[in-house]
Amino acid sequence: MPIWLEAAIRSVSILIGLFVITRILGKKQLSKLSFFEYIVGITVGDIAGTMSTDLDINLQEGITSILIWSLFPVLISYISLHNKKFRDFVEGNSTVFIKNGKVLEENLKREKYTIDELMEQLRKKDVFRVADVEFAVLEPNGDLNVLLKREKQPLAVGDVFPNPPSEKEPQTVVMDGKILDEPLATMGLNRGWLKTELDKQGIAIENVFLAQVDSYGQLTVDLYDDKLNVQQPQDKQLLLAAMKKVQADFELFALETQSEEAKQMYEKNAKKLNDLLQKITPLLKN
Amino acid sequence: MTVASQVKQSLASLKSMHASFQQFALTSTDEKAQRAFHEAMLLTEEVIADVKERVSQLEREEPQYHGK
Incomplete structure (x- = not known):
């Protein structure tokens, strides 16, 4: 077997294997990598890369080490899912930096955070006055989360209307010009209704790129023909x-x-x- | 515009409101909204009944406006 063919076969099979492994590791790995998971990811990638190019390495050894490196995090996340103490040990605890509006200097020191760094993190959250903060906590993944004092919190709908009407998620009923029957059925509607609504607005179904129905049964559309002006529902x-x-x-x-x-x-x-x-x-x- | 025709116009508006409420009551997915629209629909029905009564009174008092 020529060397290039062996390398090609190795690379392709390792790629497939890595794909399967990333699927097993799940979405969580993508969104918030702990330092440990970060190292695991790099190491697995490095082993895979070396294995596919360096033909002197025995395949068995390589596969074994990849399996161990990738299955260990799975094992750890499985245990920590069931055991709070283990979870705290693995993922670390959060540290409170500001409580009742007062900066806790001891905790800052423990996390080796200077007040400059704390203020920088606060500014990232659009907080420029430390006095506006009621509570701030450093999460195990290094993010700083901030609870503003009540009077500094942004206005929410519930503050203005005591019982705001709830709004469910809109359903997409036409995508790329194709009618999606399932979301239509979810809203208790059908193709006949869709056709009537489109006729009301004077739109041909072939011209519809995207159409959504909100929780009040109002239809909003985007057309292929961008020169046409579509009326927003005014019912x-x-x-x-x-x-x-x-x-x-x-x-x-x-x-x-x-x-x-x-x-x-x-x-x-x-x-x-x-x-x-x-x-x-x-x-x-x- | 005569009084009778003004009242008839209001009656027509009320009927259209009634239909809209009915439509929203049927197409809303939120239960609270559904109920609110349904109650609004029933209330509109009461008002419509009152106004219809008034229209026929007007027509009796002033027959020249009948059917206009």
Whole structure:
């Protein structure tokens, strides 16, 4: 067997093997590498690289060492999944740097963090005044996480509307011009509905690149033809406007009418609609 | 515009609102929203009944507006 062929076979089979191993190690490895996992990754890669080029190395030895290097982290993550103490030992503990708005100098010293570095990390989180911080903690993977004081926290929807309407995830019903039946069924809709909605907006299905349905059943589309202007769904705004108009009309009628009975009827219904407006407005605003 | 036709216009708006509420009640996926829209729909029905009553009164009082 020529040398190049052997190298090629080795490389391809090692590539496949590495692919399988990375699948086993899972997604977690990608997002947050601990120092240990980092070293493991580099070493496995190095062994694989050497094995595929250096034909003097015995395949058995190489494969054994790769297996050990890659299966050891699997074993460790399996044990730490079931044992909190072991997990703390392997992954390390988080260290509190700021508590009740006060910097804990002892903990800084223990993690060999200078106050400059702490402030740099805080600035990365858009915090320029240490006094704004209620609580800050250094995670085992080296990230600093910050809880701002209540009055410095950004405004959330829940602060403005006590009971905001919940919004579910939108479903993509057309992708690359193909109708996806499963998400449509999830929303309790079907192809007939989709066609009606598109007809309403005057769009041919062949022209649709992407279409999504939000949790209120409103359809938004992106077309292949970018020169066409698509209207955003306005059903909610129109409904809100209609409600306001009818409510105002009733108040007007109540003032204009001569009949006492009709006046009362208009006033009662104007009030009803007003209450309804209060209740329904958060749902119709987006 | 006469009073009768103004009231009829409001009635038409109310009917359209009723349909929209019904549509949102059916297509919303969130249960709370569904219920709110459904209640709104029922309330609109009550208002529609009142206004219909008023329209027929107006038509009786002033027959020249009948059907306009």
